[in-house]
Amino acid sequence: MTNILVTGSRGQIGTELIELLRSIYGREQVFASDITQVSVEERERGPYVYLDVLDSQGFAKTVVDYDIDWIVHNASILSATGERNPELALKVNARGTENAFDVAKRYNLRILSPSSIAAFGPSTPSVDTPDVTIMRPNTMYGVTKVWVELLGEYYHQRFGLDFRSLRYPGIISYKALPGGGTTDYAVEIFYEALKNGKYTSFLRPDSRLPMMYMPDCLKGTVDLLRAEESILEQRVFNLGAFNFTPSELASEIQRHLPDFTIEYQPDYRQDIADGWPNSLDDSQARRQWGWEPSYDLTSMTAEMLEKLAEILNVTYKSAIVV
Numbered sequence: 001m002t003n004i005l006v007t008g009s010r011g012q013i014g015t016e017l018i019e020l021l022r023s024i025y026g027r028e029q030v031f032a033s034d035i036t037q038v039s040v041e042e043r044e045r046g047p048y049v050y051l052d053v054l055d056s057q058g059f060a061k062t063v064v065d066y067d068i069d070w071i072v073h074n075a076s077i078l079s080a081t082g083e084r085n086p087e088l089a090l091k092v093n094a095r096g097t098e099n100a101f102d103v104a105k106r107y108n109l110r111i112l113s114p115s116s117i118a119a120f121g122p123s124t125p126s127v128d129t130p131d132v133t134i135m136r137p138n139t140m141y142g143v144t145k146v147w148v149e150l151l152g153e154y155y156h157q158r159f160g161l162d163f164r165s166l167r168y169p170g171i172i173s174y175k176a177l178p179g180g181g182t183t184d185y186a187v188e189i190f191y192e193a194l195k196n197g198k199y200t201s202f203l204r205p206d207s208r209l210p211m212m213y214m215p216d217c218l219k220g221t222v223d224l225l226r227a228e229e230s231i232l233e234q235r236v237f238n239l240g241a242f243n244f245t246p247s248e249l250a251s252e253i254q255r256h257l258p259d260f261t262i263e264y265q266p267d268y269r270q271d272i273a274d275g276w277p278n279s280l281d282d283s284q285a286r287r288q289w290g291w292e293p294s295y296d297l298t299s300m301t302a303e304m305l306e307k308l309a310e311i312l313n314v315t316y317k318s319a320i321v322v
């Protein structure tokens, strides 16, 4: 029996990862944790623990009380929120992860702590960016992600900690809203397209970024979490799927909703996006543990519109005749 603790579990990724992990490992084996209140219905879906990752003693107590084997450390302040409040990002992303590594080392746990394309920077080669390359990020979020990667690798080499990490691209999903990142436009655009038929993008029309649909993000996360340690030749992997610009995403949406319009008013998030890769080389994840995404821009867009229309209770009929 494997008991899993997910920190920051009420975020965009945690919300869906918890459901998937419970379907695999059992409802009582997967402990959701965050610093927010949860509804009675949510508590009924499985155990929820209040855990502020800055509280090192609380972290250790949770791990001991629930006999935890694996931690998925998702608690984080994302890029855009982090640039508005760098002190908070430094605290939560660096010290919170230090607490997570420390408790994992002390109790001999496996830990998956996600990284991001934000770990790269303006001097990184931006096309097919490989796993090992120049990493000089210019955001606090990116700096803390490089720190997470290096500290995790150090704990692995020095103490044998079973640390694993994935550099996620921008994640697109419809169940929980994104938590303040630079790729959030690629989720907001679907809400606005369905509700109002128009969207104002905070990134330029030609701003190309790597992206991924949530089912692939979950599949990659669970596959790396479960991979035999002996097959892993490295600890941190790029995870790629597809890439697009705001203008290409708008065109794809227009194939379904021909009246949809988009305008562009780039803000401070454009500077963040400008330092990130256009596309990722994830050949090591593919070769070492069989990573393969299922969705591309076309299939993701079709499904996002379908599913979100149901949730928003909006009348929707795609203009594409099958």
Ligand SMILES: NC(=O)c1ccc[n+]([C@@H]2O[C@H](COP(=O)([O-])OP(=O)(O)OC[C@H]3O[C@@H](n4cnc5c(N)ncnc54)[C@H](O)[C@@H]3O)[C@@H](O)[C@H]2O)c1
Residues within 6 Å of the ligand: 007, 008, 009, 010, 011, 012, 013, 014, 033, 034, 035, 036, 051, 052, 053, 054, 073, 074, 075, 076, 077, 078, 092, 096, 113, 114, 115, 116, 117, 167, 168, 169, 170, 171, 172, 177, 178, 179, 180, 181, 183
């Ligand atoms: N969503 C993306 O597009 C994306 C892209 C790249 C990397 N990532 C990484 O994936 C992981 C999960 O991201 P997400 O999108 O679910 O983030 P999110 O912002 O949606 O959720 C983060 C969660 O952390 C919680 N949190 C904040 N401070 C905390 C604290 N002190 N203690 C405990 N919990 C705290 C928040 O309440 C929130 O529920 C993060 O490490 C993030 O950096 C996400």
